[in-house]
Amino acid sequence: MSFPKIDDTHDPALTSWVSGADGHADFPVQNLPLGIFAPKAGAPRAGVAIGDHILDLAQCAERGLLPEAVRDAVRGRTLNALFALPSADRLALRRSLSRMLSDGKHRESIEPCLFAAADCTLHLPAAIGDYTDFYVGIHHATNVGKLFRPDNPLLPNYKYVPIGYHGRASSVRSSGVPVVRPRGQRKAPDADAPTVGPTGRLDYELELGVWIGQGNAPGEAIPINEAAGHVAGFCLLNDWSARDFQAWEYVPLGPFLAKNFHSTVSPWVVTAEAMAPFRIAQPARPEGDPAPLPYLWDEADQAQGALSLTLEVCISSAKMREANMPPHRLSHGPASNMYWTVQQIVTHHASNGCDLRPGDLLGTGTISAAEREGYGSLLELTEGGKTKVLLPTGEERAFLEDGDEIILRGRAEAAGFASIGLGECRAVILPAK
C-alpha cells in the first residue's frame, strides 16, 4: 500500500514567514491544502491556504516558481488537471511550497502572489464528474436502522459490501452557499396520500469527503494495495437531507430528491500527502464479524488505512447570531468510526470496472460515534425528531429551521506533529421558494 510518507514537510518545528501561519488552527505550513479561489474582481484560480492567506499557484507557475511537472496543471479554473497527475508530482509541489513558504529567502519573490483569504471567494475545487456517497459510518447505519428495524438494524449485506449510491454532482456546492429549503412530496404515516410542500424534517449529515486523484481505465479494477494512490485528498461534506422526502421516496431505488437539492463541501483539499502523519490502524472488527473478502483485504491498509481526525458539528441559529453567541457544538467524534477504510471504498467502487476520474468526489456517509455526543445527524440526535435538542438561546430543534447555520469542522492530530484542520464547511438555511 503506497501511503504517502512522512517527510521534513511535516516537521512540527517548521515555521512560515507568512504572518499568522504559525500555530494557525487549520492551515499552518505543515498543511498546504489546495483549492480554487478568486481574489476581488479576479477570475477563479488554483491556490494554497497558508494561515489566513492564499498563495496564488497560477501566478507562481507563471513566474517559474513551481516544479515543471505541475506548471500547466495549476493554470486551470479547477484542480482536475492537478488531481490527474501522478501523486509524485503533487508531492513535488508540496515540497516546493513547503520550502518557499518556510524559508525567508523566498519571501520577496513569493509575497506578491499572496492574497488575504478574507478578501477572496472560495469555489469548488474541482469539476465533479461523479459524486458517490457511501454508508460506512457503522454507528450511523445502526442508529438509522434501529428507527426502521429495532431488532435488526444492520442489513445482512452491511458487513460484506461497502454500501454506496450515486449522488448528484451538479448540486455539490462550496462552503458558504446558502441552502434553499427544498419542496417535495411527503406522506404522514397515517395519511392516505402524500402532500407537497417545504420539507419539515431538514437535516445535516456529517461526512468526510474524498477527492479522487488519478482514475482507472474503464473495465479495470483498482487493487486494494494500490487504492491509496488514487486519493488526492480530503474535505468535509454536509449531505443535507430532507428526511420526510427520504422516507417516502427511497424504496426501492434509494434516496433521490431527499438529497440532491444541495450538498456542501469545505473548499480546501487537504492532500493525502499532508495527512501522512495522521494514519492509524483501522479499528478492529467486533468479534464474530466476517473478515473482509479478499479483494478488500490488505494488511497495510488495516495497519494504517484509517485517519486520526476528529470531526464536529456546530449550529448557529439566527437568534444566536443576533445575540452574538458563538456556534453551539451539537456533536463531535473520531472519523475512524468507519466500518470500511477509504481505500476499501475506492477498491470496491472500481471492482466491477467502473471508472473513477480525477476530481470525482466520494462521501463516506454520516460518521457517528457509538455515543450520543458523537451522533452525526439530527435524525440520530433527536431519535427521528422525538427528543429535541436544546440551543443556548432556549430554542429547541427537532430538525433544522430557516436561518440555522450548520458548521462542520475537522482536525487531524498525532503526537509529535503539528495539528492541521480541514477548514470550515458551512451553510445557512434559507426559506423555501
Next chain:
Amino acid sequence: MSFPKIDDTHDPALTSWVSGADGHADFPVQNLPLGIFAPKAGAPRAGVAIGDHILDLAQCAERGLLPEAVRDAVRGRTLNALFALPSADRLALRRSLSRMLSDGKHRESIEPCLFAAADCTLHLPAAIGDYTDFYVGIHHATNVGKLFRPDNPLLPNYKYVPIGYHGRASSVRSSGVPVVRPRGQRKAPDADAPTVGPTGRLDYELELGVWIGQGNAPGEAIPINEAAGHVAGFCLLNDWSARDFQAWEYVPLGPFLAKNFHSTVSPWVVTAEAMAPFRIAQPARPEGDPAPLPYLWDEADQAQGALSLTLEVCISSAKMREANMPPHRLSHGPASNMYWTVQQIVTHHASNGCDLRPGDLLGTGTISAAEREGYGSLLELTEGGKTKVLLPTGEERAFLEDGDEIILRGRAEAAGFASIGLGECRAVILPAK
C-alpha cells in the same frame, strides 16, 4: 406546454439530394439527428446524420452556412453548447439543414462537408454532467416487483412519485463499445456468505434516453408547462445490469455496482423538434389510480406528452454471427408504456431545486409492455432465469453469455408522416477480466 410544432421540415414529400437518404429507415431528411463523429484520422466534431452519410456541422459553420446563433456552439467536441442554447436556435438549425439537404441548389457547397457514415466513428454526443435513471415503465416495475412481492408488486409511492435514482455518468458509453462482464459480490439465497466473481446474471434493459437542453438555476423548479422546453432530444439506452449483484447490494440505498460498470446509448440525438409529429396522448391511468399531484399535472402534457415510438431488442449470439444469421428479436413494444411522461420526469427531478444542466442524461427505466412479447429485460422474459429464451441456433438463454450482442432500435411512426428512427444502440459482451 411548449412542445415543438410540426412545420414544413416534417413534410413527408420532402426529399434529399444525398443519395440513399430518401426512404432511409432511420435518417431521412425529416429526422436530422445530431451527434459527435470523427472521420478517419480526424478529431471528433458535431454532425448530423442524413441517410448513410454524416454532415460535418463544424465545417458548415466555418463556411458560414449555418444560422449565426449556432455557429459557435457546433464547433466543440461535444453538443453541450448546442444543448445549452434556446430551443428556438436548434429549430433554426434544423430548418436551415432541412433546406440545405433537400434543395439541390445547395449541393455544391454542402457536398464537401459530407462523410460516409461507414468511415466514421461515433462518440458520446455530450459530456454528461449527471445521469439519472427513472423507473416509469409500469409493466417493468410490476413484473420485477412480482418476483420479490407476488401479492403487492408496486410499492405505495409508485403512483405518486416518478421514482428515480442517480446513475453513473462516467460509465455511459456510445454504441459499439464492448461491455466487459463485471466481477462483483453475489450471494446465493441458501449461502451463508457472498462470493466474488463474474456476474452470472448479466442482463440488458431497454430504455429511452432523454438529453437535457437548457437547464434550470440551482434552487429553481421547472414548472410542468415549461418542461418540454428543457428537452433537447432522445436516444436509446441500454442499462446493463448484473442481477446477482443487484439483489445482494441494493438495500437500503439502491442499485450501485450492479449498474455502473457500463451503460450504452445510441449516438444520435433525435431532437425534440424532429419528434413533433409523433406526439400522442399519455395513456389514461387505470380507474382508481390517483391523479398526479398538481405540480405534475398539465392538460397539454396529458394530451400530447407521450411519444409514438416502437422500441425493440434483438440479440445476436456468437454462434448466430458465425452462421450468418440475422439478429433475433427478443421483444418489441410501444414507448408509451410509461406511467409518467418525460415532462413529468423533468419537472419532478427539478422540483426540489436540483439543477439540471445541458447534456445531462435521463433514462426512463426499462419500458416493458403488459404482454410477454414486450418485456424489456431478460429478468422479465425468463422470470428471473427460470424460463429460458430459445435462440434460432437452438441455444438457450437465462441471462446473457459472453459473445452475445444486444441491439436496441426505436422507430417513430404517425399517419401522414415519414417514419424516422433512433438508430442503433448495440454492444457485445466480452468475458470478465
